[in-house]
Amino acid sequence: MSTATNTQKRPPLPGHHMVLGETEKLRLDSGVEFGPFTLAYQTYGELNADKSNAILVCHALTGDQYVADDVHPITGKEGWWSEIVGPAKIIDTDKYFVICSNVIGGCLGSTGPKEINPETGKPWGLDFPVITIADMVRAQTMLIDALGIDMLFAVIGGSMGGMQVLEWCKSYPERVYAAAPIATSFRHSAQNIAFHEVGRQAVMADPDWCGGNYLLEGKKPSRGLAVARMTAHITYLSQPALHRKFGRKLQNRGAITYSFDNDFQIESYLRHQGKSFVDRFDANSYLYITRAMDYFDLSLEYDGRLAEAFQGCKTRFCVVSFSSDWCFTTAESRIVAHALNAASCNVSCVEIESDKGHDAFLLDEPDFHMVLSGFIEGAAEGRGLK
Amino acid sequence: MDETISNSTAIPAHSDRIRVDLQLIADMIEPGTRVLDIGCGDGELLGYLTRTKKVDGRGLELSNEGVRNCVAQGLPVMQGDADRDLADYPDGAFDYAILSQTLQATQRPKEVLSELLRIGKQAIVSFPNFGHWRARFDLMFRGRMPQNPNLPIMWYETPNIHFCTVLDFVALCKEMDLTIERSMVLNESGSKLSLGSQTRFSNFLGNQALFMLSK
Numbered sequence: 001m002s003t004a005t006n007t008q009k010r011p012p013l014p015g016h017h018m019v020l021g022e023t024e025k026l027r028l029d030s031g032v033e034f035g036p037f038t039l040a041y042q043t044y045g046e047l048n049a050d051k052s053n054a055i056l057v058c059h060a061l062t063g064d065q066y067v068a069d070d071v072h073p074i075t076g077k078e079g080w081w082s083e084i085v086g087p088a089k090i091i092d093t094d095k096y097f098v099i100c101s102n103v104i105g106g107c108l109g110s111t112g113p114k115e116i117n118p119e120t121g122k123p124w125g126l127d128f129p130v131i132t133i134a135d136m137v138r139a140q141t142m143l144i145d146a147l148g149i150d151m152l153f154a155v156i157g158g159s160m161g162g163m164q165v166l167e168w169c170k171s172y173p174e175r176v177y178a179a180a181p182i183a184t185s186f187r188h189s190a191q192n193i194a195f196h197e198v199g200r201q202a203v204m205a206d207p208d209w210c211g212g213n214y215l216l217e218g219k220k221p222s223r224g225l226a227v228a229r230m231t232a233h234i235t236y237l238s239q240p241a242l243h244r245k246f247g248r249k250l251q252n253r254g255a256i257t258y259s260f261d262n263d264f265q266i267e268s269y270l271r272h273q274g275k276s277f278v279d280r281f282d283a284n285s286y287l288y289i290t291r292a293m294d295y296f297d298l299s300l301e302y303d304g305r306l307a308e309a310f311q312g313c314k315t316r317f318c319v320v321s322f323s324s325d326w327c328f329t330t331a332e333s334r335i336v337a338h339a340l341n342a343a344s345c346n347v348s349c350v351e352i353e354s355d356k357g358h359d360a361f362l363l364d365e366p367d368f369h370m371v372l373s374g375f376i377e378g379a380a381e382g383r384g385l386k
Numbered sequence: 387m388d389e390t391i392s393n394s395t396a397i398p399a400h401s402d403r404i405r406v407d408l409q410l411i412a413d414m415i416e417p418g419t420r421v422l423d424i425g426c427g428d429g430e431l432l433g434y435l436t437r438t439k440k441v442d443g444r445g446l447e448l449s450n451e452g453v454r455n456c457v458a459q460g461l462p463v464m465q466g467d468a469d470r471d472l473a474d475y476p477d478g479a480f481d482y483a484i485l486s487q488t489l490q491a492t493q494r495p496k497e498v499l500s501e502l503l504r505i506g507k508q509a510i511v512s513f514p515n516f517g518h519w520r521a522r523f524d525l526m527f528r529g530r531m532p533q534n535p536n537l538p539i540m541w542y543e544t545p546n547i548h549f550c551t552v553l554d555f556v557a558l559c560k561e562m563d564l565t566i567e568r569s570m571v572l573n574e575s576g577s578k579l580s581l582g583s584q585t586r587f588s589n590f591l592g593n594q595a596l597f598m599l600s601k
Contacts, residue, residue, distance in 0.1 A: 316462065318457060334465075334466075337464055338471070338474040339474075341464065341474045341475055342474045342475070342476060344476055344479050346442075346444070346462050347444075347462060347464060348453075348456075348457045348461075348462045348463055348464060349453075349464040349465055349466075350450070350453050350454055350457050350465065351450055351453075351465060352454075353450065367454055370454065370458045371454055371457045371458055373458070374457050374458030374459055374460050375457055375458075375460065377460055378459070378460020378461070379460070381460065
């Protein structure tokens with residue numbers, strides 16, 4: 001039995017699904033007119049009468065729409081930003097209507113390479129069009145339109161989510177009252193592209209990838225995808241955090257074994273990260289979404305003059321970086337903040353001291369939480385939300 | 387950066403009483419204007435202006451802690467310093483550019499002053515007066531660098547690297563062709579002294595000076 005049949009029979013994941021682009025298609029940056037397509041999304045809290053309390057949370061590369069669920073339908077764990085989003089939390093779902101959608105090209109219910117191409121009746125695989133961050137955002141605007149919301153109170157996200165936040169502010173500034181791009185940049189650096197390329201090559205080198213047709217062949221490039229995840233995971237941590245957590249500690253053994261077994265705890269940890277990732281993520285989605293990040297450069301159409309991207313933008317910004325993040329450094333955040341300043345935007349820019357690396361934005365960081373909470377409360381006051 | 391003013395009593399974030407010298411600055415600001423506070427510390431002045439004068443206020447602050455505290459109060463503040471980070475702001479972006487008790491700690495005070503008046507239509511600048519009789523006393527009779535409650539840090543640790551007197555500052559304004567709109571000298575506790583503000587006498591008795599400048 002082929003996995004394609006499995007894909008068709010798979011019970012739908014919990015949450016909302018919206019079919020978009022039926023009458024007017026989604027115009028992708030590549031020139032493709034795409035649609036209809038589905039966005040899977042979650043909402044938390046209630047939309048108020050004048051529809052002014054909506055917050056769009058944008059997820060990162062391997063995140064999904066289950067931002068604040070108690071139990072994730074696949075991993076069984078808490079939602080990825082339960083630390084921040086929920087009743088009486090920083091993004092207070094008693095007060096705000098929180099929306100999070102799985103990006104187009106994703107693999108948790110939104111149309112992506114593992115879904116069925118209606119023209120062929122088979123999974124898209126590499127026939128899926130290449131998407132960009134702007135395409136993800138354009139798809140989100142169609143969802144926000146369908147929900148009847150003109151202006152979002154806030155758009156918030158970290159890492160690739162932060163890229164979407166910046167793209168929203170560049171392309172739809174009148175629709176965003178407040179924006180928090182966190183641990184992110186206006187472009188993907190050469191080093192980040194390099195790490196993504198290593199990940200993609202690992203996937204493609206796995207014979208079970210089958211040139212992208214693994215679903216048809218009933219296979220899964222688990223080893224390749226796991227290696228991609230292991231590499232990427234290292235970049236999300238910092239040297240001091242790794243040392244503090246693992247040092248040179250050995251894994252359930254008193255001495256090294258003179259073999260290639262996972263002697264060190266760090267090896268065991270990475271293998272576990274890789275293994276659990278392949279259970280919840282599609283390898284082709286990983287290729288498409290990493291590519292979208294690589295292509296992101298908000299200053300490109302302005303010949304590098306980033307400030308022009310934000311000219312006339314009335315949105316208030318809070319740009320946050322973490323001191324030990326070497327994926328998206330404070331220096332990159334400062335370039336964004338300076339450009340916003342040059343465009344006379346209302347901007348706060350904060351570096352949070354943390355040794356937890358890029359992943360710090362997902363973790364318990366009291367200073368970060370204090371800043372984000374103050375920013376949201378200040379903006380809520382400005383927007384007249386009580 | 388704010389070492390020159392002792393601030394022993396912490397002021398609650400939403401109290402509408404602020405340090406006396408900051409109140410004097412606040413009194414110079416018209417309601418509803420655009421204000422950039424450079425070296426805004428914990429946002430005491432910026433918060434006050436935002437709440438009571440409804441200004442569109444922004445801040446620039448060197449210390450991460452200060453920036454964090456400001457943003458946590460909902461104030462738009464960036465991490466940065468007066469020497470490096472003013473260049474990004476567009477010409478005439480603000481009605482007022484405030485530099486309170488910070489000029490003496492900048493690398494290039496003259497360039498900073500001219501940046502203030504490029505960004506702001508008016509600049510409000512306050513600084514400790516090195517011509518104050520106590521500073522002179524310390525140098526003349528003790529033979530030591532001035533150290534007092536308002537200048538508590540030893541010479542080898544102080545961030546204050548470009549001290550000047552009131553008369554020095556007036557001379558610089560003249561050299562730069564800046565108009566002194568208002569000026570006053572303050573006593574140790576930051577209250578205004580009723581003296582002519584640009585005289586040898588005020589240069590002797592004023593502990594701090596406060597100027598409003600335009601081009």
